Amino acid sequence: MDWNRAHRYKMRVRYADTDQMGVVYHGRYLEWFEAARTEMLRDAGLPYKELEAGGYALPVIEVLCRYQRPVHYDDCVVIHTRLAEVNRLKLKLEYRLFVQEDPALRIEAMTVHCFVNPNGQPVRASKTVLEFFNKIING
Amino acid sequence: MDWNRAHRYKMRVRYADTDQMGVVYHGRYLEWFEAARTEMLRDAGLPYKELEAGGYALPVIEVLCRYQRPVHYDDCVVIHTRLAEVNRLKLKLEYRLFVQEDPALRIEAMTVHCFVNPNGQPVRASKTVLEFFNKIING
């Protein structure tokens, strides 16, 4: 799944997202990436809520975030999300964050998630679930 | 329970708490009041976690907050919390927030909580629980 086919999620920066440096607080982006991957899954046909109803959760086990340029109050943000890798134990998502009408990359990030059951124990994804994610990767 | 006997909770303002106006974001205070009442309960001998283990939760059903003066990054905040009223259905807490060594009131607030069971249904507090809260009020 290359970046041209990445999912796009749009949102607006709130006052609550900023800090006194006048830019978005670095921790906030993690919430936005959560929203971005949630909409990617929904648009691919499997809302995260249904995945949970099916007995899986996908907690974040690793985050990497590089802050290239700041984002400001009221900016219209576009997050590109792509599923980079998946196997029966975990999956990796990548993100690129832009401000609308500006091609300069603001933030790039990566999250790794593992499959767990409702008790939080690591499990292997079923073939059906794995196929679903592979279909996202292969288009 | 008058203000002289109110519980005191101290904390430091983080960058994450501020917004681009250079002051604490107005929504953040609700998290701080949560921390303040949690410590009040713990100091009174009943940690909220044990209350939950006993089958009760105390969700917030009303909040009133008056922002008199701003609070800034790195300020040392002191929150005075007092239990104002309690009956078998609900209780009311009041808060006054100061910055250390400054007598000027920054924020005053009030939260109302009802007793619910683990399914979120309103319930009547047991006599034991009611007595516990009454003892906090009467000292």
Added chain:
Amino acid sequence: MDWNRAHRYKMRVRYADTDQMGVVYHGRYLEWFEAARTEMLRDAGLPYKELEAGGYALPVIEVLCRYQRPVHYDDCVVIHTRLAEVNRLKLKLEYRLFVQEDPALRIEAMTVHCFVNPNGQPVRASKTVLEFFNKIING
């Protein structure tokens, strides 16, 4: 301005908005009301950012929030916002929060804001600004 003419703002509940009770954390709603009033102003023709560029800010000086029914992860939320009162010193906004396709009121709230200059000093709104807000009220 009656509720029929209230502004409508739609959004989706994130995982980040929930707490371990399985519902939206009570403090989060204040961020949502901020987003709702920001879009109300934008749709009325005066983005908050331009108001700031014009030398005004509208800090929250009072919040009242009544939590009638909980809101859950992935709910599609609709916030109705109306400008209830305005004078040269302050304005009052009212909010009603629903989950899409459910007529039951979840949360109702009110925020009061005063006009301040870039240094945070209270000021009187200009006639132009006052007229702008009156036009929102009168439709």
Added chain:
Amino acid sequence: MDWNRAHRYKMRVRYADTDQMGVVYHGRYLEWFEAARTEMLRDAGLPYKELEAGGYALPVIEVLCRYQRPVHYDDCVVIHTRLAEVNRLKLKLEYRLFVQEDPALRIEAMTVHCFVNPNGQPVRASKTVLEFFNKIING
């Protein structure tokens, strides 16, 4: 600076920090690491606020976070923070997060910061500032 000499910061998990999975939301830790490094600087003799008054800010330009084990409501958290590297352009901090009285590592993390001036432009740290940070590293 090895881990034995790392700074220790203690705090309590709030309800506001949790999500509906019953654990701390992964984005929250970044706020805690901010608090931890702020107290490390204060204890070393240079509060971040004074660094800002001296014309420097230290925005986060990279975050890496590995979530090994979950953290829960009301847990007493201890964050070990160490300054790993510094030069005139940037510095790197490392974090290890534990729950009190449990030796199992919960979270490990790293933040990279660059020196910027009040306008957010990258600058070279003065010799005095560099020496200050080197002294923290060398003890």
